């Protein structure tokens with residue numbers, strides 16, 4: 001059996017989609033991928049290391065997708081013979097034709113079969129140089145943003161909506177849309193980069209600097225992470241030092257945000273991939289400890305810097 005470095009993670013957004021836990025494993029031997037049968041071979045080898053009953057189910061190819069110009073994501077479904085409709089979804093992340101990571105998303109009925117309970121350490125991912133690199137490697141420019149709402153579009157009651165900043169802060173804040181405008185807005189002209197490989201240039205977002213909001217909330221000195229929750233149940237996380245460079249955007253190209261783009265407010269953190277720019281944001285939680293948001297639990301990077309191509313976790 002292969003020796004694996006794996007850890008497990010979970011969050012509410014994934015649970016709402018029937019995923020109880022995710023097992024994320026580093027593929028140690030740099031396995032070269034030439035075709036789909038190589039991918040299948042890797043999965044088969046890992047199944048028995050990850051699950052107590054492996055080898056008894058059916059493994060079916062589902063889809064593959066290129067992520068930027070350097071990465072490919074393969075999806076398979078693994079169905080054990082003794083369960084009804086439920087299946088384990090398997091994802092393999094391939095970088096420059098080498099399999100680097102394998103993830104299993106596990107519905108409730110399977111959890112007891114999982115062998116792992118380690119913790120992921122995001123700090124190892126942040127040691128790379130902190131100088132700003134050039135441009136957006138592996139991206140292709142397109143004219144308009146593609147709308148994503150992985151957990152649906154929430155219904156909004158702006159009169160009740162608040163942006164809360166809580167957690168490791170001296171003064172928790174709760175801001176209405178009017179409060180935000182009264183703090184003063186600025187317009188940024190930015191390029192926006194989705195991790196899947198598309199970018200849009202020259203978008204204008206108007207909003208309140210997160211650094212301004214943090215002046216009011218007064219984060220404690222131990223704060224390392226900024227975790228965001230949205231009205232649709234979406235979550236994501238960024239290092240605090242990256243998050244404070246962003247804005248809480250209220251307008252796009254001179255008009256209030258369209259509902260599909262996150263009305264009444266979304267984050268815009270231009271130097272990080274788009275999944276970090278949470279739409280319909282309602283709460284910002286500052287903390288010393290890391291935890292995965294929706295996409296981070298599926299293998300995406302804890303920071304997501306565009307210039308360094310931080311698409312997926314590496315450690």
Ligand SMILES: Nc1nc2c(c(=O)[nH]1)N[C@H]1C(S)=C(S)[C@@H](COP(=O)(O)O)O[C@H]1N2
Pocket residue numbers: 145146147148149150151193194195230231232234260261262274275276277278279280
């Ligand atoms: N709440 C929420 N925020 C989200 C997402 C989402 O599904 N839900 N998708 C993210 C992704 S992957 C990208 S690329 C951008 C896309 O922004 P747009 O939908 O305004 O084009 O939103 C990000 N913010």
Ligand SMILES: [Mo]
Pocket residue numbers: 148194195196274275
């Ligand atoms: Mo994205």
